[in-house]
Amino acid sequence: MDRLRAFEVFVTVVSRGSFTRAAAVLDTSPANVTRYVNELEAHLGTRLLNRTSRSLSLTESGETFYARCKSILDDVAETEGLVSSASVKPRGRLRINAPVSFGIRYLAPLWPEFMRMYPEVELDVALIDRVVDIVEEGFDLAIRISRAGSTNQAARKLATSRNVLCASPAYLARSGYPATSADLTRHRCIGYSYAATGDEWQLIDSDGRAHTVKVDCHMHTNNGDTARAAALAGHGVIRQPTFLVGNDLRAGTLVQVLPEYRLPDIDVLALYPSRRHLSAKIRAMIDFLVEAFGGLPPWDRAEGT
Structure with missing residues (x-):
């Protein structure tokens, strides 16, 4: 079995929604299209398509296989273009x-x-x-x-974002402004679940010394906007990047905490x-x-x- 041709036949059947229409596009017979799909399923040991007299649908395995086949065929087309043309047009x-x-x-x-x-x-x-x-x-x-x-x-670097500590004016009015990194241990904080250092926040002072503080997080979330919303509502201190809270800091709805300390950039x-x-x-x-x-x-x- 020509597997690359079988991939092409299978992808065309799915995209056209019909063995007959796929055969017309590929300039072959419906029987030949059916043979390729059957041989492909036999080779893989799994059914890729659910067939009725009126419709086709992908099985769960078929959905995964279709996505990968389409990607492979796109890559093949681009690879061929590399040697057949001085300039390759992005496609796929x-x-x-x-x-x-x-x-x-x-x-x-x-x-x-x-x-x-x-x-x-x-x-x-x-x-x-x-x-x-x-x-x-x-x-x-x-x-x-x-x-x-x-x-x-x-990887290619696109930009750098500063991390900052911040809280709402209402929260700071109630709980006070921390003066040192150690003061953070007495504040309610909102943690980010995917943070590499967990609830240990690292701050760097003006002399370049690192201070690691174990904070009390009464809320954790795996989404920065959720942490931001909790901070805006006055529920504690967050450590978030300026791409998320920059507008809030400019508007004054959040206030930077301990600005004399620097947090590691991202x-x-x-x-x-x-x-x-x-x-x-x-x-x-x-x-x-x-x-x-x-x-x-x-x-x-x-x-x-």
């Missing part, structure tokens, strides 16, 4: 993972422009706050918020599987994001600049 499905809050605030407004520039690229964006395995989970690109310099994967990175060829669609997206976030990042710009 591009699976991107990004954190929820960052993805909604700073990436979602960019996608329409990217799609206008590259109409043959099909975006598939998954917003997930946990750290995904981009190879195992089949992503072409991941936007990762990471402590500066902490990744050893193939990088905004575009990660991609180092074992894979950097295809035209991935390169186009990375270059597009580098330009979009170039210079002073949007979260640190004053309103209207």
Whole structure:
């Protein structure tokens, strides 16, 4: 069995919704299309399609296999283009993972422009706050918020964001302003579930000395906007990046706590599987994001600049 041809037949059947229509597109007979799909299912030892006289639908295994086959065929087309043309046009499905809050605030407004520039690229964006395995989970690109310099994967830096401690004026009026890092132990704090250091917050003083404080978190969340909402409502101190709370600090709805201390910066990175060829669609997206976030990042710009 020609597996690459079988992949092509299977993807065409799914996209066209019919063995007969797939046969017409592929310039072959319906019987030949049926043979390829049957041989593919026999080779894999699983059913990929549910068939009735009137409709086709993917099985659970079929859904996973279809996504991977489509990605493989896209990569093959681009690889062929590398040797047949001096310039490769970005095309095909591009699976991107990004954190929820960052993805909604700073990436979602960019996608329409990217799609206008590259109409043959099909975006598939998954917003997930946990750290995904981009190879195992089949992503072409991941936007990762990471402590500066902490990744050893193939990556391109897009921007840097400061981390800050902050709370609402109402909370600070009730509980007082901490004067030293040790004072944080007497305050109610809101923790981020995916933080690498957990409830131990590291602060760096003006002499460069690091102070690690075990804080009392009466709430934990795996989403930065949820922590921000709790802080805005007066429920405690948060440690969050300026891309999330920068506007609140400028508006005065949140107030920076212990501004004389510095927290470790975080990088905004575009990660991609180092074992894979950097295809035209991935390169186009990375270059597009580098330009979009170039210079002073949007979260640190004053309103209207």
